[in-house]
Amino acid sequence: MxxxxxxxxxxxxxxxxxxxxxxxxxxxxxxxxxxxxxxxxxxxxxxxxxxxxxxxxxxxxxxxxxxxxxxxxxxxxxxxxxxxxVAERVAAQLAAFTHTCFMVTEYESFTKVCAWLNRNTPGDFEKRTGLFSTGAEAVENAIKIARAATGRPNVLVFDEAYHGRSLLTMAMTAKVNPYKLNFGPLPTEIIRAASANPLRPAEGLAAGAEAALESVEATILEHGAGTFAAMVIEPIQGEGGFIVPAAGFIPGLRKLADKYGILLVIDEIQAGMGRTGTLFASEHEGVAGDLILTAKALANGVPLSAVTGRAEVMNAPHAGGLGGTYAGNPLACEAALAVFEQFEDxxxxxxxxxxxxxxxxxxxxxxxxxxxxxxxxxxxxxxxxxxxxxxxxxxxxxxxxxxxxxxxxxxxxxxxxxxxxxxxxxxxxxxxxxxxxxxxxxxxxxxxxxxxx
Incomplete structure (x- = not known):
């Protein structure tokens, strides 16, 4: 090796x-x-x-x-x-200060993490990044950003998806037990569409991307294309069973998103940060999301998550509309910078x-x-x-x-x-x-x- x-x-x-x-x-x-x-x-x-x-x-x-x-x-x-x-950089930061809250006083490591993500996430366009603490926070903030940018309420998600354990992300997650059982009522602006599982196609659909994409488009039209702020997809569905979608499915979603003015949100929380042999799993598909979500391995165990995307979309929320007490904590930012350094070679x-x-x-x-x-x-x-x-x-x-x-x-x-x-x-x-x-x-x-x- x-x-x-x-x-x-x-x-x-x-x-x-x-x-x-x-x-x-x-x-x-x-x-x-x-x-x-x-x-x-x-x-x-x-x-x-x-x-x-x-x-x-x-x-x-x-x-x-x-x-x-x-x-x-x-x-x-x-x-x-x-x-x-990671341990060395976190220890040095711990000795300097553990927290100030980036919304109160600033520190450079937050900006450096955002700059790295802006440079390295897929997409040849100007980007901005916001940092948070957990994967579910990243997903929820992506939905806030998408709604602010489009003025639309609905979110399209997919069979076998997993996006988190908060109230909104539970609604976006497909599996009921253990994630949603006994925790309702859940938000209602979530619409579920067929995925393109090569081994187990959605009921009534032929295997492959074409039939799944036709079904997705029908779902969009059924609920009104002008009502959807975002469609959210994992490039490899994690909790759903590590499902690699049928070839052409995610590029097809990109085309549908462009056709109907829907923002494509790619959830790289489990599959990203080098896990699949590329920095981001969506690179295998040749697709850039309007927003891309990272967490988990982003800071190698220190809680940190991010939403990165098109500058005009990321800048849509009003000042003060995004944030969190621990969002982009300096210890986590230093851990992430240590992770980035080790991917360089x-x-x-x-x-x-x-x-x-x-x-x-x-x-x-x-x-x-x-x-x-x-x-x-x-x-x-x-x-x-x-x-x-x-x-x-x-x-x-x-x-x-x-x-x-x-x-x-x-x-x-x-x-x-x-x-x-x-x-x-x-x-x-x-x-x-x-x-x-x-x-x-x-x-x-x-x-x-x-x-x-």
Missing amino acids: TETLLAAEAATLPQTRHLATAVPGPRSTELHAERTAQVTNGFGITLPVFVTRAEGGIIEDVDGNRLIDFASGIAVTSLGASNKL GKLLENARRIEAVAREILEPLLTSTNVVAEIRGRGAMLAIELADAATLEPRADLAKEISSACHAAGVLTLTCGTHGNVVRLLPPLVIGEELLRDGLTVLAGAIADAAN
Whole structure:
């Protein structure tokens, strides 16, 4: 692999899987019991282990187990959970000041982050950026900006979309359980259209982009094209199952947006910041959004999000209409500047592409050697395995759960997702070493083979 990727293997925390106890171990079990007594049950948990250290592609827990990290905090710690340059810049800022609120007194790092995003996001036009704290905040502010710019109320979203957990972004998210269940009533100006899932086209539609785009246009016209401020799309649908849309779908949405004067908002919150082997996943589609949303890996674990877009659109809200107490906090801005610096030589993007090549080498034989792997899909270090009966495509959420549980017991942290809960997703740090990557993928492939049998 590349020099950057191999650097993780020289980390101070050994970059090897190691099981000192069962997973979870006795100390984690004690701490989880205390968590249950103190923390609301509304927070779920994938793997109840308590972490003491994390570096490169390894998470070490309180029992001394070293787990291979195929989650990256749900695509957040893409440069490792204790990135040295991020830590140094944040520590220096912490020593200077932690917060002033950018709307009260200013600091240069906020402007520098905005300038980098203006230069590097897709689109050959003048841009402006606003910084916020969370992905859901970025989505909500994009809708505010789009409504201010167009004077229109409605927002078009898509099947299998995920955009957040706030009241508006819950309405924009497709999956009911656990995201919307019991939390209504929700905002009503949200209209849902068909997506272009190659494996599972919308009911009544042929596979491919053409039929999906015809359906989307019909939905726009049904509700009145002049009522839509924005259409919001993930270039790879994350929580929906890491769905790469049928070729031509997102370029087709760009044409529809232009045709009807609707702003195209591209939600890169999970897929962006190098995860797919390009800085932004929409680069694979050759499309620039009028607005583009970033968060998660933007500051490698320090809360930061952004809305970047056409200057005239971004400047539409009145002064004071955007902001937030913690928006663009200086610690987060310094973390983001450290992330940007590490993308300069192109090695991290090369790493993401190499991760995909190794993963496909190990996992794709399962397409023919088992009868439960319906599809292996994704781009770069954003990959997924969909589990379903080969003959009927009946989703097998039970197998996804069984496979993840087996991986966890063996010391490999995996996540599940998908509308039907039948997808195992892989989000390793872009700095993971090849030997460690292969070890984790071998464990995963073995768990899938065992479940199939």
